[in-house]
Amino acid sequence: MFEAIAFYLFAFLTIVMFYITxxxxxxxxxxxxxxxxxxxxxxFFFILGADFLGAVQIVVYSGxxxxxxxxxxxxxxxxxxxxxxxxxxxxxVGLSTIAAVLVVLIFMAPIISENxxxxxxxxDGGNTQEIGMVLFTKYLVPFExxxxxxxxxxxxxxxxxxxxxxxxxxxxxxxxxxxKASK
Amino acid sequence: xxxxxxxxxxxxxxxxxxxxxxxxxxxxxxxxxxxxxEILLNSVNIAFAAISHFHGDLTGQMFAFFVIAIAASEVAVxxxxxIVWHKRHNNIDLDTMSTxxx
Amino acid sequence: xxxxxxxxLFAPLVGSxxxxxxxxxxKKLFVGIISSFFIFVSFVASSILLSYVLKTGSSIQVExxxxxxxGDLYIPFGFVVDQISVTMMMVVTLVSTIVHVYAIGYMDxxxxxxxxxxxxxxxxxxxxxxxMSDNFAGLFIGWEGVGLCSWxxxxxxxxxESATWAANEAFIMNRIADLGMLIGIFLVYWNTGTLQYTEAxxxxxxxxxxxxxxxxxxxxxxxxxxxxxxxxxTWLADAMEGPTPVSALIHAATMVTAGVYLVxxxxxxxxxxxxxxxxxxxxxxxxxxxxxxxxxxxxxIKRVIAYSxxxxxxxxxxxxxxxxxxxxxxxxxxxxxxxxxxxxxxxNVMHAxxxxxxxxxxxxxxxxxxxxxxxxxxASVALAGIFPLAGFFSKDLILEVAFIDQHFIIYGVLLLTxxxxxxxxxxxxxxxxxxxxxxxxxxxxxxxxxxxMLWAMAPLLVLAIISGFLFKGGFFEMxxxxxxxxxxxxxxxxxxxxxxxxxxIFVLLAIYFAYKKYMCKSIKIPDGTSAMENSFxxxxxxxxxxxxxxxxxxxxxxxxxxxxIFWEKVDNKIVDASVDGIAKIIYxxxxxxRGMQSxxxxxxxxxxVAGLVILLSLAVVFGLAAxxxxxxxxxxxxxxx
Numbered sequence: 001m002f003e004a005i006a007f008y009l010f011a012f013l014t015i016v017m018f019y020i021t022x023x024x025x026x027x028x029x030x031x032x033x034x035x036x037x038x039x040x041x042x043x044f045f046f047i048l049g050a051d052f053l054g055a056v057q058i059v060v061y062s063g064x065x066x067x068x069x070x071x072x073x074x075x076x077x078x079x080x081x082x083x084x085x086x087x088x089x090x091x092x093v094g095l096s097t098i099a100a101v102l103v104v105l106i107f108m109a110p111i112i113s114e115n116x117x118x119x120x121x122x123x124d125g126g127n128t129q130e131i132g133m134v135l136f137t138k139y140l141v142p143f144e145x146x147x148x149x150x151x152x153x154x155x156x157x158x159x160x161x162x163x164x165x166x167x168x169x170x171x172x173x174x175x176x177x178x179x180k181a182s183k
Numbered sequence: 184x185x186x187x188x189x190x191x192x193x194x195x196x197x198x199x200x201x202x203x204x205x206x207x208x209x210x211x212x213x214x215x216x217x218x219x220x221e222i223l224l225n226s227v228n229i230a231f232a233a234i235s236h237f238h239g240d241l242t243g244q245m246f247a248f249f250v251i252a253i254a255a256s257e258v259a260v261x262x263x264x265x266i267v268w269h270k271r272h273n274n275i276d277l278d279t280m281s282t283x284x285x
Numbered sequence: 286x287x288x289x290x291x292x293x294l295f296a297p298l299v300g301s302x303x304x305x306x307x308x309x310x311x312k313k314l315f316v317g318i319i320s321s322f323f324i325f326v327s328f329v330a331s332s333i334l335l336s337y338v339l340k341t342g343s344s345i346q347v348e349x350x351x352x353x354x355x356g357d358l359y360i361p362f363g364f365v366v367d368q369i370s371v372t373m374m375m376v377v378t379l380v381s382t383i384v385h386v387y388a389i390g391y392m393d394x395x396x397x398x399x400x401x402x403x404x405x406x407x408x409x410x411x412x413x414x415x416x417m418s419d420n421f422a423g424l425f426i427g428w429e430g431v432g433l434c435s436w437x438x439x440x441x442x443x444x445x446e447s448a449t450w451a452a453n454e455a456f457i458m459n460r461i462a463d464l465g466m467l468i469g470i471f472l473v474y475w476n477t478g479t480l481q482y483t484e485a486x487x488x489x490x491x492x493x494x495x496x497x498x499x500x501x502x503x504x505x506x507x508x509x510x511x512x513x514x515x516x517x518x519t520w521l522a523d524a525m526e527g528p529t530p531v532s533a534l535i536h537a538a539t540m541v542t543a544g545v546y547l548v549x550x551x552x553x554x555x556x557x558x559x560x561x562x563x564x565x566x567x568x569x570x571x572x573x574x575x576x577x578x579x580x581x582x583x584x585x586i587k588r589v590i591a592y593s594x595x596x597x598x599x600x601x602x603x604x605x606x607x608x609x610x611x612x613x614x615x616x617x618x619x620x621x622x623x624x625x626x627x628x629x630x631x632x633n634v635m636h637a638x639x640x641x642x643x644x645x646x647x648x649x650x651x652x653x654x655x656x657x658x659x660x661x662x663x664a665s666v667a668l669a670g671i672f673p674l675a676g677f678f679s680k681d682l683i684l685e686v687a688f689i690d691q692h693f694i695i696y697g698v699l700l701l702t703x704x705x706x707x708x709x710x711x712x713x714x715x716x717x718x719x720x721x722x723x724x725x726x727x728x729x730x731x732x733x734x735x736x737x738m739l740w741a742m743a744p745l746l747v748l749a750i751i752s753g754f755l756f757k758g759g760f761f762e763m764x765x766x767x768x769x770x771x772x773x774x775x776x777x778x779x780x781x782x783x784x785x786x787x788x789x790i791f792v793l794l795a796i797y798f799a800y801k802k803y804m805c806k807s808i809k810i811p812d813g814t815s816a817m818e819n820s821f822x823x824x825x826x827x828x829x830x831x832x833x834x835x836x837x838x839x840x841x842x843x844x845x846x847x848x849x850i851f852w853e854k855v856d857n858k859i860v861d862a863s864v865d866g867i868a869k870i871i872y873x874x875x876x877x878x879r880g881m882q883s884x885x886x887x888x889x890x891x892x893x894v895a896g897l898v899i900l901l902s903l904a905v906v907f908g909l910a911a912x913x914x915x916x917x918x919x920x921x922x923x924x925x926x
Contacts, residue, residue: 022206096204153256160263
């Protein structure tokens with residue numbers, strides 16, 4: 001009963017938040033709505049008993065990713081309205097609906113229709129402990145690869161964004177940029 | 184209705200995926216595009232976690248975990264590129280990016 | 286010995302390619318000399334092979350390389366030198382050598398001198414492939430090769446409208462016949478599984494008569510085209526548009542006899558189907574008299590000789606059809622010698638008269654062209670079949686064959702034709718060399734041809750005289766190792782002498798009549814006013830029985846009309862329109878879809894999603910179809926699919 005109420009509540013909230021994210025013209029609203037949506041999604045994870053995943057969701061998305069976006073937005077002029085030419089709305093919505101339904105249909109149909117035995121059954125211990133057991137035994141190599149990938153991403157982010165932080169190309173005149181480019 | 188099953192989660196996941204796709208297709212602001220991508224990834228994460236739960240299998244959670252890792256690195260690299268682009272062109276409007284025109 | 290085989294085969298090709306190198310440049314004497322030399326080399330090699338075959342009595346078979354090997358089909362480039370092919374090789378190389386040397390003089394003033402020798406040698410090469418191949422596929426290559434060279438050479442003076450027309454006519458006629466030939470070859474392969482002569486003929490007795498009959502008919506259709514038998518005969522007379530050496534070599538001595546060669550080569554097949562043989566013999570006899578009558582009135586010396594060739598080919602087919610294959614081959618050989626001689630003599634006359642062909646405008650040329658006169662007269666005597674020249678032995682033998690086999694109608698027709706042959710041969714001799722001088726008034730001052738041209742013709746003269754009585758025995762012994770050795774003797778001595786002497790007297794009377802009629806002083810250049818020229822018979826004959834007219838009126842014109850209709854209606858409105866339509870669809874779709882490639886990232890993303898949707902739908906559809914394949918099959922089979 002409570003589970004159902006919680007599900008519907010959070011489902012409603014998540015959808016609203018994400019809807020605001022994709023429709024609002026204010027970047028700041030969008031960012032805020034997205035962050036809220038992420039937190040609401042973590043609620044589903046807790047409902048589903050995936051405590052560790054819920055925690056990671058909050059930490060990574062609502063914490064790290066959102067902070068990154070927030071800092072990134074400082075570089076942009078977010079107050080300025082972007083003129084967005086809209087195409088045919090029905091095409092966009094129709095296409096995306098069909099695509100989503102199809103994806104779900106394809107990937108979920110076999111899981112629903114067939115009884116598949118669990119590869120790594122959830123044991124009696126706490127969720128975090130179980131995750132740890134599987135992650136560091138069966139998924140050790142992917143885990144390490146993911147770690148390396150994160151490192152690479154971090155370095156590339158720093159290099160891309162941090163290069164010549166002291167000079168802004170937007171504040172320079174066209175001649176100065178050309179002069180620099182010709183060197 | 185009151186019994187929440189796998190299908191409920193899948194429907195929710197579908198709805199969120201839809202919203203994400205609409206965002207990808209409609210928004211002309213590159214930053215918004217990134218947001219829409221996050222929505223797509225999260226909708227899939229919900230599906231993974233739900234399946235994991237209802238089948239008593241941890242693999243789904245593992246996948247969701249790695250999806251989160253990938254999303255994080257994507258944001259890091261993507262934002263870096265975005266900043267470089269903005270420095271160069273002073274805007275992040277998709278319609279101005281037509282250098283790939285054949 | 287294999288080396289000589291290859292030399293005999295490829296020397297003409299070398300000569301042709303060498304001459305071809307200078308095809309576009311100015312006349313160079315050495316080109317003619319060198320290609321003649323290569324043909325002579327081929328002749329020498331052929332002679333060596335002949336002596337080998339004569340001495341050992343065995344044949345040489347080589348397989349140069351594999352041409353096609355797919356599945357059960359195996360066709361090699363194989364060549365065989367046996368008694369039949371060596372005979373043909375000797376005839377071909379000998380006449381070719383002489384014609385090459387002769388052509389050096391004849392084509393002296395021609396711009397296309399080098400080109401001419403290239404074509405001529407290429408022809409010899411093709412002819413050698415034709416006669417030496419040991420399978421039907423190789424024969425067909427040579428068959429088409431000689432057809433091509435014949436086309437090139439008839440149309441050699443391509444700036445003349447009539448020459449190109451004649452060349453095309455010859456080529457198209459031959460194509461019609463070659464279709465029959467191809468069907469015949471396919472049937473052979475279909476029913477025997479091989480194209481090698483030996484294996485195919487060995488398998489043929491096992492087939493039923495109907496199949497063999499069809500094979501025989503279709504192969505003979507091919508032979509009819511190449512040997513210009515009725516009703517595909519019209520091209521041969523028109524082919525006289527080519528240079529005279531070409532007429533001598535291709536349209537008298539060698540290529541046109543390829544049909545006879547084919548029938549002789551396939552003797553084992555035709556021996557199994559005697560009814561087709563009888564048909565061939567009847568057609569041969571018909572063509573013999575048919576062509577001879579057309580030759581009676583024609584006013585073009587080369588055409589007269591061409592009709593005579595046609596008539597003699599009829600004789601050969603008559604002999605081959607009656608099963609006397611060695612007689613046919615013997616007549617083929619003898620005929621090649623004296624007919625080439627006759628043509629080359631006519632070439633001399635033409636040269637002297639500046640390409641004037643009407644014998645009525647000549648007369649009295651014997652004074653200025655004594656040697657040519659002697660050559661042509663002797664050739665005509667040989668053609669008429671007077672003892673002891675070549676024609677007597679070969680042609681009278683055919684008459685005897687018909688007589689002994691008791692085909693008296695064929696015999697009668699052939700006998701009559703012999704008289705006609707003598708008459709028209711000496712008609713032109715009389716008109717050209719004897720009687721009143723009619724050419725000086727027309728401004729011609731004839732002169733004898735070059736000495737070396739005359740000397741080149743000498744071997745032909747010798748052979749035309751002696752080949753009959755000298756070679757008959759040896760030839761019989763040699764070729765009958767492969768061909769049915771039927772000796773034709775009339776048992777009753779009285780009958781034999783009666784018909785032989787009777788024939789001779791008949792022929793001599795015809796000659797006397799020709800001289801009497803055309804040597805008198807009152808011969809005028811016909812102008813279409815005399816009673817004879819207006820008679821129905823004359824008109825029928827001079828118009829070649831209206832057969833070309835008939836073809837033109839009832840085949841060519843309807844075909845042209847049909848082609849026009851197809852061009853306007855089908856080609857323009859359906860074929861072209863559909864092709865244009867496809868192009869337009871593609872063009873407009875490109876025009877429409879170029880929006881996709883605007884370079885706009887947002888548009889691209891939309892298209893990406895659209896593509897994703899399409900692919901996913903396909904995945905769903907096929908996934909469902911795979912899952913429910915059993916049910917779908919049941920439903921479809923219920924619907925009767």
